[in-house]
Amino acid sequence: MKIGISVPFDYFTDAPQSKNALILHRKIGDFSCFLAKLHDCEVDFIELRGVIYNTSDDIINDICHRLWKDGFSLSIHTSLPEEVIDENSSLNFTFLKQIINQINNFQEKMILVVHSYAEKSYRYSGLLEKSACNINIIAETLEREKLPINFAVELNRGAIDDAPGTTYDGLLQLNNRINSEKVGFCWDFGHAYSNMLKNTIPLNPPQDFIKKVIHTHIHGVDKNDITHCPLDETNLPLVDYIEPLIKARYNGIYNLEINPEQLPEANALDIYVKNVNSIKKILK
Ligand SMILES: [Zn+2]
Numbered sequence: 001m002k003i004g005i006s007v008p009f010d011y012f013t014d015a016p017q018s019k020n021a022l023i024l025h026r027k028i029g030d031f032s033c034f035l036a037k038l039h040d041c042e043v044d045f046i047e048l049r050g051v052i053y054n055t056s057d058d059i060i061n062d063i064c065h066r067l068w069k070d071g072f073s074l075s076i077h078t079s080l081p082e083e084v085i086d087e088n089s090s091l092n093f094t095f096l097k098q099i100i101n102q103i104n105n106f107q108e109k110m111i112l113v114v115h116s117y118a119e120k121s122y123r124y125s126g127l128l129e130k131s132a133c134n135i136n137i138i139a140e141t142l143e144r145e146k147l148p149i150n151f152a153v154e155l156n157r158g159a160i161d162d163a164p165g166t167t168y169d170g171l172l173q174l175n176n177r178i179n180s181e182k183v184g185f186c187w188d189f190g191h192a193y194s195n196m197l198k199n200t201i202p203l204n205p206p207q208d209f210i211k212k213v214i215h216t217h218i219h220g221v222d223k224n225d226i227t228h229c230p231l232d233e234t235n236l237p238l239v240d241y242i243e244p245l246i247k248a249r250y251n252g253i254y255n256l257e258i259n260p261e262q263l264p265e266a267n268a269l270d271i272y273v274k275n276v277n278s279i280k281k282i283l284k
Contacts, residue, residue: 004045004255118163132177139180152186184214228259
């Protein structure tokens with residue numbers, strides 16, 4: 001059972017600075033108790049959130065080693081570079097520079113989660129082309145340099161014609177232009193549910209989509225369409241989403257992605273435990 005939790009990366013530094021890391025620190029305290037609690041409830045994966053492609057490699061290297069030493073495996077939520085990538089360059093995400101040769105010492109491979117492009121200045125077809133172009137260059141580099149990294153393109157929230165990343169079909173169109181073993185989908189259950197409530201996608205994705213899922217993000221959607229909430233019995237069709245993955249022998253991480261702002265002030269740590277147990281119950 002592979003269960004993970006998303007956490008703002010700088011929460012794991014001695015001086016958190018981002019708004020979300022500070023909120024998490026206020027609500028659950030220091031990261032050492034948090035990590036101990038995660039071990040207690042068999043959470044073995046942590047996703048570092050808020051890493052952009054030029055986040056400092058020194059900081060990410062320190063955090064990764066701190067967490068690896070504590071027995072966790074990692075995934076990283078990052079973003080694609082704004083510009084079209086030079087075809088002959090090696091993988092030049094700054095934050096990867098130091099860890100890239102270390103990953104294999106601690107985990108078989110690392111998932112990097114990205115959104116496909118969604119800038120308003122492009123039309124849908126332009127976004128599809130730009131996303132395919134850059135992800136193809138990255139995938140070719142990963143293959144050529146035999147790097148232990150897979151890219152998961154996330155199902156995003158949004159209107160149907162906003163960007164290819166907002167529908168199952170849009171991501172499949174993107175995949176048809178990429179077709180690499182190094183690239184799959186991150187099925188964000190909360191985004192899927194929010195989009196489904198607006199009738200832009202069906203409850204059940206096509207089988208071709210399920211087959212390409214290599215990562216998940218799990219969070220609830222409240223009545224005002226606020227996403228990344230803790231799970232309750234009503235705010236996510238968790239069984240409907242997990243069962244097809246089990247049937248398809250999905251072997252990736254079930255990753256809880258709660259925004260620290262949506263956690264209650266008191267007993268926030270218990271909410272994590274409760275949510276992890278809800279996921280575990282379905283997986284057993
Ligand atoms: Zn997500």
